[in-house]
Amino acid sequence: MQPKFADRMANMNGTATREIFKLLSRPEIISFAGGLPAKECLPLKEIADITQELLASADVSLLQYGTTEGFLSLRQRLVEYVRDVGITGIDTDNTLVISGGQQGIDLLSKALLNKGDVVLVEDPTYLAVLPIIDSYEGRAVGVKACAEGLDLDDLEKKIVAYKPKLLYVVPTFSNPTGRTYTEENRKAIAKLTAKYGVIVLEDDPYGKLRFSGKAVPSLKSFDADNNVVYISSFSKIISPGLRVGVAVGDKAILRKMAIGKQGTDLHTSNLAQKIVEKYLEKGYLTPNIEKSLPLYLRRKTAMIDAIEKYMPAEFRHTDPDGGLFIWGELPAGVDTVKLLPAALECNVAYIQGQVFYADGSGLNTIRLNYSNADPEQIDKGIHALGDLLKKKLSEVK
Amino acid sequence: MQPKFADRMANMNGTATREIFKLLSRPEIISFAGGLPAKECLPLKEIADITQELLASADVSLLQYGTTEGFLSLRQRLVEYVRDVGITGIDTDNTLVISGGQQGIDLLSKALLNKGDVVLVEDPTYLAVLPIIDSYEGRAVGVKACAEGLDLDDLEKKIVAYKPKLLYVVPTFSNPTGRTYTEENRKAIAKLTAKYGVIVLEDDPYGKLRFSGKAVPSLKSFDADNNVVYISSFSKIISPGLRVGVAVGDKAILRKMAIGKQGTDLHTSNLAQKIVEKYLEKGYLTPNIEKSLPLYLRRKTAMIDAIEKYMPAEFRHTDPDGGLFIWGELPAGVDTVKLLPAALECNVAYIQGQVFYADGSGLNTIRLNYSNADPEQIDKGIHALGDLLKKKLSEVK
Numbered sequence: 001m002q003p004k005f006a007d008r009m010a011n012m013n014g015t016a017t018r019e020i021f022k023l024l025s026r027p028e029i030i031s032f033a034g035g036l037p038a039k040e041c042l043p044l045k046e047i048a049d050i051t052q053e054l055l056a057s058a059d060v061s062l063l064q065y066g067t068t069e070g071f072l073s074l075r076q077r078l079v080e081y082v083r084d085v086g087i088t089g090i091d092t093d094n095t096l097v098i099s100g101g102q103q104g105i106d107l108l109s110k111a112l113l114n115k116g117d118v119v120l121v122e123d124p125t126y127l128a129v130l131p132i133i134d135s136y137e138g139r140a141v142g143v144k145a146c147a148e149g150l151d152l153d154d155l156e157k158k159i160v161a162y163k164p165k166l167l168y169v170v171p172t173f174s175n176p177t178g179r180t181y182t183e184e185n186r187k188a189i190a191k192l193t194a195k196y197g198v199i200v201l202e203d204d205p206y207g208k209l210r211f212s213g214k215a216v217p218s219l220k221s222f223d224a225d226n227n228v229v230y231i232s233s234f235s236k237i238i239s240p241g242l243r244v245g246v247a248v249g250d251k252a253i254l255r256k257m258a259i260g261k262q263g264t265d266l267h268t269s270n271l272a273q274k275i276v277e278k279y280l281e282k283g284y285l286t287p288n289i290e291k292s293l294p295l296y297l298r299r300k301t302a303m304i305d306a307i308e309k310y311m312p313a314e315f316r317h318t319d320p321d322g323g324l325f326i327w328g329e330l331p332a333g334v335d336t337v338k339l340l341p342a343a344l345e346c347n348v349a350y351i352q353g354q355v356f357y358a359d360g361s362g363l364n365t366i367r368l369n370y371s372n373a374d375p376e377q378i379d380k381g382i383h384a385l386g387d388l389l390k391k392k393l394s395e396v397k
Numbered sequence: 398m399q400p401k402f403a404d405r406m407a408n409m410n411g412t413a414t415r416e417i418f419k420l421l422s423r424p425e426i427i428s429f430a431g432g433l434p435a436k437e438c439l440p441l442k443e444i445a446d447i448t449q450e451l452l453a454s455a456d457v458s459l460l461q462y463g464t465t466e467g468f469l470s471l472r473q474r475l476v477e478y479v480r481d482v483g484i485t486g487i488d489t490d491n492t493l494v495i496s497g498g499q500q501g502i503d504l505l506s507k508a509l510l511n512k513g514d515v516v517l518v519e520d521p522t523y524l525a526v527l528p529i530i531d532s533y534e535g536r537a538v539g540v541k542a543c544a545e546g547l548d549l550d551d552l553e554k555k556i557v558a559y560k561p562k563l564l565y566v567v568p569t570f571s572n573p574t575g576r577t578y579t580e581e582n583r584k585a586i587a588k589l590t591a592k593y594g595v596i597v598l599e600d601d602p603y604g605k606l607r608f609s610g611k612a613v614p615s616l617k618s619f620d621a622d623n624n625v626v627y628i629s630s631f632s633k634i635i636s637p638g639l640r641v642g643v644a645v646g647d648k649a650i651l652r653k654m655a656i657g658k659q660g661t662d663l664h665t666s667n668l669a670q671k672i673v674e675k676y677l678e679k680g681y682l683t684p685n686i687e688k689s690l691p692l693y694l695r696r697k698t699a700m701i702d703a704i705e706k707y708m709p710a711e712f713r714h715t716d717p718d719g720g721l722f723i724w725g726e727l728p729a730g731v732d733t734v735k736l737l738p739a740a741l742e743c744n745v746a747y748i749q750g751q752v753f754y755a756d757g758s759g760l761n762t763i764r765l766n767y768s769n770a771d772p773e774q775i776d777k778g779i780h781a782l783g784d785l786l787k788k789k790l791s792e793v794k
Contacts, residue, residue, distance in 0.1 A: 001591065001594050001596075001623060002594075003509070003596060003624075003647065003653075005509060006507070006508060006509050006514075007511050008507070008511075009508060009653050009656070009657075012653075012657070014655075014656050015659055034462070036461060037461075039457045039461060042457050042460040043460075044452065044455060044457055044459075044460060047452065047460065048449070048452035051448050051452060051668075052445070052448075052452075055449075056445065058441060060439050060441055061638075062441075062638055063439040063440075063441060063444065064433060064434075064439065064638055065637040066638060099496065099661075099662040100662055102660070102663050106662075110403070110405070110532060111402055111403060112400070112402060112403050113403050114403050114404050114405075115512065117403075128660065131659065135657065135660050136403070194398065197399075197401075199398075225398050227398045235462075239460035240460070240461060240663075241459055241463060241666065241668065242666055242668065243662055243663070243664070243665070243666045243667075250398075250400065253400050256400075256406055256409075258411075259406070259409050260406075260532065262411060263409075263499070263503055263525065263528050263529045263532050264496075264499070264500055264503045264661055265497055265499060265500050265503075265661075265662065266497055266637075266640070267640070268640070268666075269639055269640045269666040269668075269669045270638035270639070271448075271639065271666075271672075272666045272669065275668075
């Protein structure tokens with residue numbers, strides 16, 4: 001039979017990163033496409049030890065059904081965990097264990113969005129938030145960004161014009177640009193959204209991966225009106241394969257998210273939850289991050305150096321203090337979507353910037369990930385990409 | 398601020414089993430409420446050995462991001478796995494690894510349902526399917542059941558009347574009734590739904606837990622038109638805490654489900670997937686099930702015996718050949734919703750039958766789970782419940 005799918009599926013064709021992930025089985029490809037942590041930073045030994053200890057304890061609750069909200073002991077630890085980003089005065093009912101940060105975006109969207117509701121996102125934004133908004137038949141509208149963070153005039157203008165249910169931001173080492181919003185910008189966003197009753201989803205998967213500059217408190221820490229939901233994930237700092245993250249926010253909102261979670265996976269895998277709990281309890285997190293940062297900095301520096309060496313002079317790019325991504329912009333007329341097959345033929349993969357824009361613009365932009373290739377590969381890959389772009393630019397001129 | 402939630406949340410107040418699950422921390426309560434496998438059947442030792450082996454292999458792909466569809470090696474094994482229920486002629490593209498059977502219901506609903514679309518369900522049906530349908534603003538309509546399975550006349554009548562997108566059934570050891578559809582009934586359902594272009598979701602979490610009677614092939618095995626999606630789960634036969642299941646069906650449908658899964662959790666926890674794969678590969682499944690069945694049969698027998706001993710004569714009930722549940726019916730006028738607090742005061746928990754009905758009827762029905770209490774507890778709990786029901790009945794008369 002010919003199945004008739006829901007309207008929501010019409011625009012949902014698979015996210016670019018997920019689809020490229022499948023192509024990357026070709027080992028000769030140097031990939032700047034994904035957002036994978038370096039394999040050298042994945043703590044296999046610590047996780048093996050923890051897991052052995054957990055399973056030797058003969059605690060069958062590990063294998064049994066658990067509560068949707070997550071293990072209470074993990075949630076207690078997470079209350080402590082988020083103090084680092086300035087979130088205080090909360091208890092376990094303000095937390096929800098989620099199956100990766102992605103699930104937090106999905107559950108909050110499910111709790112809030114009716115068909116046609118607007119979600120404001122930074123232009124450009126994390127690409128996978130757009131199909132989630134589609135899946136609830138909401139509508140994403142981009143807000144201009146500036147060096148300090150969001151363009152506050154544009155934000156207010158769009159709040160007034162669209163009466164959005166939600167603002168989605170990645171204020172620290174943004175995906176895709178790598179930029180960090182200033183403290184002032186965060187305070188202003190918290191104030192403005194509270195004034196108009198807009199819920200904010202602050203997505204913070206990269207905040208702990210800072211190799212230079214000064215840490216900035218979370219947007220949530222300036223949230224006087226309890227309208228900010230903060231989500232974080234252990235994917236980039238412990239292991240993405242575990243699929244564990246946390247949402248923190250208003251109890252009534254988190255309760256609705258938990259009800260939504262009942263329908264989607266009942267609860268997050270117990271073993272994965274307990275591995276994260278023990279990892280935090282044993283104090284492995286900080287030393288492992290400290291060990292990882294020099295590697296990430298080396299790779300970012302290698303990419304910046306290679307960009308300066310090989311990319312056309314017209315290529316403008318960010319230079320982040322942390323996270324996983326560099327954002328690049330080419331002169332108008334260069335189409336990075338059309339260019340991708342040629343890049344893959346040169347054995348280099350990137351993500352076309354277009355997929356990060358709510359309105360499908362940004363054809364001349366590109367996201368480059370530096371965390372998952374070593375400096376030699378980065379040099380080689382950017383060299384090939386630079387040559388390709390120079391050739392393209394000479395054709396455009 | 399006062400958050401304004403989506404319309405879909407209006408009817409979603411948390412499923413009865415999940416909410417009762419949270420109350421059951423009181424150890425004195427004898428619970429017939431959940432659907433938990435017996436803790437004695439959870440293979441802690443085997444899973445500890447497998448996990449140690451997996452993590453000793455130094456395979457970092459375990460901790461890295463994986464593909465949304467699941468590990469290819471696991472999917473290859475699942476193609477073999479479903480042969481047991483008569484599903485043949487498929488390849489890995491017909492499979493999707495899901496985070497428990499629950500996620501399969503959610504993803505197929507997401508792929509198919511527009512606001513107002515009807516989903517036919519057996520009356521009574523698995524309670525957690527109803528909030529999922531709510532979450533996509535669909536509408537559940539009950540189909541009458543009979544001793545053979547679905548009432549085929551009522552099914553056809555409702556297909557014609559409601560033009561449903563989907564029919565959801567648990568044809569083997571149904572949750573909540575414990576009944577199994579006959580082979581003829583399955584064939585007729587497959588034919589009828591194909592004729593009218595209705596997609597069927599066959600949910601089979603309990604099929605392998607058969608302690609008497611003859612196995613019946615899956616409904617999917619009679620699916621000439623590829624309109625049946627089969628989902629199964631390892632929650633009842635390995636461990637629910639892992640959150641791993643499988644969906645099998647038409648490639649175009651599974652592709653849409655995979656796109657939906659990208660948005661909700663990217664992929665199922667790698668370690669959990671690999672534990673299931675190794676468990677199957679090592680041949681642990683069949684011996685562990687064979688070891689578990691006598692225990693489940695003892696418990697079911699203990700419950701049937703206790704029902705006959707203590708329950709009022711008016712109590713009618715099923716006597717299943719497998720699975721986890723007995724379904725009971727009391728004379729009209731007994732309200733098992735109102736009775737629940739009194740039962741909890743007597744330290745017995747059950748699920749009020751009403752929550753399994755699409756239209757909220759079935760006030761005089763009750764679901765009893767026998768898998769998670771030992772025969773002595775079962776005798777004690779049914780004794781207390783029987784006394785309470787007798788008292789109630791004498792008041793009603």
